[in-house]
Amino acid sequence: MIAAFTGVVADRPQPEMADYSASKAALSAWLAAVRRETRTLGIWVLEVRPGHLETGFADWAVAGTAPPMPAGGDPRHVVVAGADAMVADAELLRTAPDGALVTERRTE
Numbered sequence: 539m540i541a542a543f544t545g546v547v548a549d550r551p552q553p554e555m556a557d558y559s560a561s562k563a564a565l566s567a568w569l570a571a572v573r574r575e576t577r578t579l580g581i582w583v584l585e586v587r588p589g590h591l592e593t594g595f596a597d598w599a600v601a602g603t604a605p606p607m608p609a610g611g612d613p614r615h616v617v618v619a620g621a622d623a624m625v626a627d628a629e630l631l632r633t634a635p636d637g638a639l640v641t642e643r644r645t646e
Contacts (some may be wrong), residue, residue: 540583545589546633549563569585584628585631587631588613626641626643628642
């Protein structure tokens with residue numbers, strides 16, 4: 539299994555986060571391609587695409603200052619849901635607009 543974190547910015551790039559958003563979108567595209575390439579080999583690919591999480595990462599900008607962020611979600615909830623998504627052979631774990639975690643399972 540391959541599991542990787544992208545983030546909501548893969549779908550909704552944010553101002554002042556262009557490079558970060560682009561890298562997450564590129565990773566999301568790579569995961570989608572690898573998922574199709576490895577399906578017949580029995581390798582499952584899970585993309586974890588949460589909304590903003592309260593990890594402190596925004597405080598560690600490599601250069602400059604991170605843009606102001608709203609309060610983030612609890613990363614522990616995403617980790618537990620991610621483990622459940624792996625067990626369920628899911629392809630995607632994402633945050634819905636209402637903040638709920640949604641698992642999208644394999645269709646085959």
